[in-house]
Amino acid sequence: MQALAEGRESDARDALNQLRNKIPDSAGAWLDLAILHCSLGDQAIAEALFTEIESRFSPPAAILEIIALQRATQCKPAAMKRRRTSLQITRGYDSNANQGASNPNFSIGSGINRIELTVQPAFQPISDQYAAISIDSREKRSSSKGYDSFIKLRLRSYDTLSHLDTGALIAGLEEGWQVNDWKFEGSATAGFTSLGGKPYMYQMQVQANALVPTPLPAGWSFVVGGGLARSHYAELSSSDGYILESWTSLRKRRPNIEWQFNAGAMHDKAINRRPGGNRSGVFGVISVHFKVASDIEAEMSWQQQRWLSKERYAPGLIDIRRDQASALFTTTASIPLTKNSFFITEIQALKNRENISIFGYESTVLQFSWQYRL
Known part of the structure; x- marks a missing residue:
């Protein structure tokens, strides 16, 4: 099974549970299922299947010998240590690389002190092309012992707007565990982002989620x-803060298509005196991943997010609370070129609506990538 070969034990177990009621009623088919469970460390399930095979099918000596060998291992999976690495080289176009204001006109103050202004050309939409490189490396261990570790590198260089060149380095750990019928996963990450060749942001994050038995x-x-x-x-530093978030996710998986629905709430607590102070938000995501043909995969997603500040943005100048609503549509397609290389195309359309006009912008991104997976 592909999920087992890639080290995705949780997905492999889900697939085996669905397969159990569909396999042929024969000793060989049941033996294959039992061996797969044993390779995942599910000793109790494997033993129940071995016992069922012995009592129902009166298997030949060859199958009994295989069962004995499997029992001798006590279904203890060997410590796995799989490293998966991918390299992606991209060429793209961004219709609004600098996130320039869609409406160049804005005002500050109120009443007789109201002043009408126009955004300078440098802060209006400017398009540009870019080149990017991404490297992802993940080390996979057995889900019963150890953890996953990963590191990601992102670099983007614009043809003209070099002051907007970005870089990011992210490293983290992930671990899964189970309590009765509840399956948990936790992660911790640390990252660094640069802008225009200078340090821009440092971030640390911890997350945990639980697969609810329903x-x-x-x-x-x-x-x-x-x-x-x-x-x-x-x-x-006035933008420093803590973001606390919670979410739910509902997923529907079929052989050639997978739907996912996410929704959540966020609270961003400012550490210093940030314009607008603390803010609260909500988000929702709908995504679908499917096969267009036997080897061609595609994904589409629609994301909505809204933030509302607690205080007026700049009393005396901008006397309203900042209200930000963004919508992002993304579609990608992956076409295999060889066993390990892929051609990937992606389109993004972003609309960021704001009640403070100078922050509102729109952007369309088109990019083509070559990806190599080790």
Whole structure:
């Protein structure tokens, strides 16, 4: 099974549970299922299947010998240590690389002190092309012992707007565990972002989620989770803060298509005197991943997010609370070129609506990538 080969034990178990009621009623088919469970460390399930094979099918000596060998291992999976690495090289176009204001006209003050102004051309939308490189590396261990570790590197260089060149380095750990019928996953990450070749932001984050045991139909799963992030801006400390978030996720998985629905709430607590103070938000995501053909995969997602500040943004100048509503549509397609290389195309359309006009902007991104997976 692909999920087992890639070290995704949780997905492999879900697939085996769905397969159990569909396999042929023969000793060989049941033996294959038992061996797969044993390789995942599910000794109790494997033993129950071995016993069922012996009592129902009167298997030949060859199968009995295989069962004896499997029992001798006590279904203790060997410590796995799999490293998966991918390299992606991208060429793209951004219609609004600098996130320039859609409406160049704005005002400050009120009444007789109201002043009408126009955003300078440098802060209006400017398009540009870019080149990017991404490297992802993940080390996978057995889910019963150890943890996953990963590191990600992102670099983007614009053809003209070099002061907007970005870089990011993220490293983290993930671990899963189970309590009765509840399956948990936790992660801790630390990251660094640069802008224009200078340090921009440092962030640390912890997250945890739980797969809730519910009487949902086969293929459905329900997850709840939460996280806490701490951000520090190198040259803009007034934006430092903590973000606390919680979410739920409902997923429907079928052989060639997977739907996912996410919704959550966020609270951003300012550490210093940030314009607008603390803010609260909500978000929702709908995504679908499917096969267009036997080897071609595609994904589409729609994300809505809203933030509302607690205080007036700049008393005396901008006497309203900042209200930000953004919508992001993304579609991608992955086409295999060889066994390990892929051609990937992606389109993004972003609309950021704000009641403070100078912050509102729109952007369309088109990019083509070559990806190599080790």
